Amino acid sequence: MTTVGLRAPGISPATKCNTNRRPQYHASLSVFPLLSMKIEKPKPAVQTCSVSTSKWRVEVVGAPEIKNRNQELQPAPEVGVAVFILKDNKILFGRRRSLYVAANTYGLPAGHLELGETYEECAAREVKEETGLDIKNIELLTTNILYHNATHLHITYLRAHLSYPNQTPQNIEPDKCEGWEWYNLNNLPEPMFGPLREMLRGGFNPFASYHCEKPVLY
Numbered sequence: 001m002t003t004v005g006l007r008a009p010g011i012s013p014a015t016k017c018n019t020n021r022r023p024q025y026h027a028s029l030s031v032f033p034l035l036s037m038k039i040e041k042p043k044p045a046v047q048t049c050s051v052s053t054s055k056w057r058v059e060v061v062g063a064p065e066i067k068n069r070n071q072e073l074q075p076a077p078e079v080g081v082a083v084f085i086l087k088d089n090k091i092l093f094g095r096r097r098s099l100y101v102a103a104n105t106y107g108l109p110a111g112h113l114e115l116g117e118t119y120e121e122c123a124a125r126e127v128k129e130e131t132g133l134d135i136k137n138i139e140l141l142t143t144n145i146l147y148h149n150a151t152h153l154h155i156t157y158l159r160a161h162l163s164y165p166n167q168t169p170q171n172i173e174p175d176k177c178e179g180w181e182w183y184n185l186n187n188l189p190e191p192m193f194g195p196l197r198e199m200l201r202g203g204f205n206p207f208a209s210y211h212c213e214k215p216v217l218y
């Protein structure tokens with residue numbers, strides 16, 4: 001297991017990320033075809049919930065800092081998404097204005113999950129709200145766990161393509177973002193949101209194929 005240091009702007013000091021996490025979900029029943037024939041899988045009672053299991057899952061360790069603070073704690077972790085929108089060989093980035101986390105850094109369209117939403121639905125909604133773009137082929141990539149001051153974030157990264165290739169991004173929330181631009185993977189904008197930079201500089205390629213399982217919650 002390799003553990004590397006991670007110091008990210010906007011993220012608590014003395015953070016570390018584990019870049020070699022094992023997938024947390026087991027092989028699907030299709031690995032055992034005979035067995036799977038005998039087991040009648042129950043149908044999901046609720047909508048499928050998707051969880052990424054890629055090796056690029058990053059855990060930014062800072063939990064003690066949060067646990068040891070008795071005040072100002074949030075009642076529960078925040079759950080959100082960030083979306084790599086891919087066009088030809090480019091990715092859409094925007095520079096955030098001064099907000100609490102990720103202030104003044106370049107990042108992806110992102111936002112928090114609303115009650116009852118899947119990650120994919122959240123991705124499509126946040127992208128539309130922030131850029132005006134419609135997206136398709138929405139796929140899970142990985143989840144990062146971040147601790148920042150009193151905040152505990154679970155951010156799932158997805159990727160998607162434009163529904164209509166001629167669409168151009170609009171800066172729909174100018175109070176939050178300076179504007180959106182396409183960047184090549186070998187010419188990424190700086191300063192970039194720390195955990196995102198760690199992934200990309202560490203070799204994560206949002207264009208590549210990754211094996212992401214989609215377990216069903218019953």
Ligand SMILES: Nc1nc2c([nH]c(=O)n2[C@H]2C[C@H](O)[C@@H](COP(=O)(O)OP(=O)(O)OP(=O)(O)O)O2)c(=O)[nH]1
Pocket residue numbers: 080081082083096101102106107108109110111112113144146153155193195196
């Ligand atoms: N903007 C952005 N945030 C990211 C990225 N990666 C990542 O982990 N985050 C985290 C930090 C943010 O606190 C969190 C949610 O994004 P956000 O702060 O832009 O959310 P928002 O205000 O637009 O959304 P909402 O609360 O209105 O739903 O996601 C990224 O690439 N871009």
